[in-house]
Amino acid sequence: MEVFDAELFAIEKAFEMAWKNKQLNTEKIWIFSDSQAAIKRLKNSNLQAGQYYVQLIRKWAEKLQNSYIQIQLE
Numbered sequence: 119m120e121v122f123d124a125e126l127f128a129i130e131k132a133f134e135m136a137w138k139n140k141q142l143n144t145e146k147i148w149i150f151s152d153s154q155a156a157i158k159r160l161k162n163s164n165l166q167a168g169q170y171y172v173q174l175i176r177k178w179a180e181k182l183q184n185s186y187i188q189i190q191l192e
Contacts, residue, residue, distance in 0.1 A: 122155060122156065122159075122168060123171065125151065125153035125155070125156040126156050126160075126171035126172065127171055128151070129149060129151055129156060129160075129191070130174045130175050130178065132149045133175055133178030133179065133182070136149070136182065137178055137182060140182070140185065140187060144187055145186075145187065145188060146187065146188045146189075146190065147182060147188070147189055147190070148190045149190070149191050151191065157191060159172060160172060160176075160191065
């Protein structure tokens with residue numbers, strides 16, 4: 119696994135943990151990453167690198183937002 123994929127994997131696991139540990143009164147979830155490349159990759163849907171993890175992250179984000187939880191990835 120390359121470092122880039124590992125960064126996306128870690129972000130995906132953070133989303134999974136956030137989903138499993140959310141509470142009824144959870145309004146916002148902040149996920150921090152020091153990988154600018156991974157964050158930029160999540161914002162650009164045209165690139166193919168890391169596509170598997172990007173799709174998983176987007177599914178988690180959609181599930182959380184459907185639960186009226188605001189997501190911030192920094």
